[in-house]
Amino acid sequence: MSAGIHHATRLGLTGGIGSGKSTVARMLVELGAALVDADQIARELTGAGGAAMADIARTFGADFLDATGALDRPRMREHAFAHPAARQQLEAIVHPLVGRVSEERVQAALAAGHRLVVQDIPLLIESGHWPRQLSAVLVVDCRESTQISRVVARSALTPAAVQAIMASQASRQQRRAGADIVLYNDGLSLPALQAQVRLVAQRFGL
Template identity: 60%
Template sequence: MRIGLTGGIGSGKSTVAQALVALGGAHLVDTDAISRALTQPGGAAMPAIAERFGASFVTPDGALDRAAMRELAFHQPDAKRALEAILHPMIGAETERQALLAQADQLVVFDVPLLVESGRWRQKLQRVLVVDCEETTQIARVIQRSALSEAAVRAIIAQQATRAQRRAAADAVIYNEGIDLASLQAEVASLLQGPLFRR
């Protein structure tokens, strides 16, 4: 069983992913972690990124300068597409490699921040689970955990699918608003017992 897990920045998607592992014994494939590994010092994508974008987008230790690339991508869609053309095939190959490590009867959860936006994930999955919350909550959570300004967080949200678009693509939605961690985990446990995860 292949489940796609997605949600906007600050929605609590990663917390739900960990709950699926802890409570349901899921095998987690985190596409964001794969992307970070590809763009860290010595990452497989770094030679192509340096060649395409130049040394100004590489940190002194050899990683992708994420702040510089984020700024460029927001203002130049062609740059964003060029970066995706480098990363997406590598992410896809590593995603499949990691998925094959799951046990035969194990639930495989693909944590994909841009699942709805990519347009190519739905046919690879049997179900899609969306973690949702109010936009004001997203902004507050991201500001609390990062050095990003409110304007920067709003810009990221504007680049992502809308809440309505994600909910429309969902087989199930966890509304992570105004609940504590124990309640969120209880919702995940309830879903694991329900029809969403049955073949």
């Protein structure tokens, strides 16, 4: 554990698809942490009437909006995988807004007296922006074969589709290298995972 981590108030949480990151986030909240979920904020911003939608419609056209005026996520996902420049355009619209709303919610949680604010950030390692704002980084890690089997079991995605998503994310090695704490979530029962999360929470005064 790095010096000073026990004084941290902002814990970055990340992990690849199927790592169990969302489960760990929920357990930390149950132990008293506040959660700021970047993915949830992005969904709000790209929902009907969301703050990102006018720029998205202007950049990509009405074909990428669904009947409610929200982002047509499956269509955009397919387009962004096929055209990396489109993904960069979308991120240039959405990411600054996510950052601003995240910061507002972090400050509100700190002002409300939360000792620990967990920032769930899927692209934390890929971003040069987030780590500078965080007191520490927690990475939820597991084998790639485990990621694939978990996501296939819970969704309509094929193994090849899951592998394509994984290929677009940071590698396990990159995530682990950027971590202050690695929680290895492979072959653990839920009670065993809860025990690991409780140890992490104790390091932050919860």
